[in-house]
Ligand SMILES: Nc1ncnc2c1ncn2[C@@H]1O[C@H](COP(=O)(O)OP(=O)(O)OP(=O)(O)O)[C@@H](O)[C@H]1O
């Protein structure tokens with residue numbers, strides 16, 4: 001059985017079909033990438049699967065159980081975590097505190113115990129701090145732990161978001177353009193991190209415009225165009241698919257195809 005199975009999912013906004021009849025499956029430890037031109041429906045597809053939007057039709061099965069329409073925080077507890085295309089960082093908090101927020105969100109008992117002032121809270125906070133530090137170390141940001149997030153570079157913040165998502169100990173992690181705006185060195189760090197996450201057994205569903213990155217680390221690639229699936233398969237097969245070259249990124253298709261070969 002697949003870890004995640006999405007079938008015939010779709011949604012429209014004011015009569016405009018943003019995602020239409022999209023299906024895909026993801027297995028544990030796999031890197032599954034979703035590519036396509038701007039406005040193809042990639043982020044909307046993430047929003048449908050991670051509970052931000054309720055699908056108009058279609059199914060989302062996690063471990064075989066229907067989860068379409070469940071609220072995001074419930075999906076997090078079932079093992080789904082994500083990052084956002086636009087950074088969702090608390091800039092006035094330190095890097096460590098940003099990750100601690102993710103840890104707290106994953107701890108069911110946090111709010112209630114905190115409100116009741118239970119003695120376990122102090123111990124729990126220490127444990128949370130240690131867990132957050134371990135996550136920062138995992139993404140290679142331990143030296144930035146006490147730095148205010150607002151003072152960190154964009155590439156560092158992208159990894160900080162991933163650390164915060166990992167706090168939920170997800171079995172499937174959705175990354176919406178984790179390398180966007182990153183330089184070559186930062187992109188390579190993200191590349192290694194994604195591979196490490198997948199090797200640890202967590203499936204990664206990746207939206208990314210950087211074709212070199214997609215080609216290097218993906219097990220399978222789904223191409224969307226105008227909300228519909230255009231092709232799906234191994235990276236090289238997708239890269240060389242004429243329909244994909246013709247449609248992908250419009251006029252830039254040829255250039256992107258060449259870049260992907262490089
Ligand atoms: N909440 C919304 N209300 C109305 N239209 C929306 C909404 N969200 C997305 N859309 C529309 O759905 C389509 C798909 O948008 P989406 O953001 O999913 O594309 P994308 O593939 O992620 O693009 P990009 O590569 O630029 O991030 C677009 O036409 C967009 O304008």
Ligand SMILES: [Mg+2]
Nearest residue numbers: 042043044085
């Ligand atoms: Mg998007």
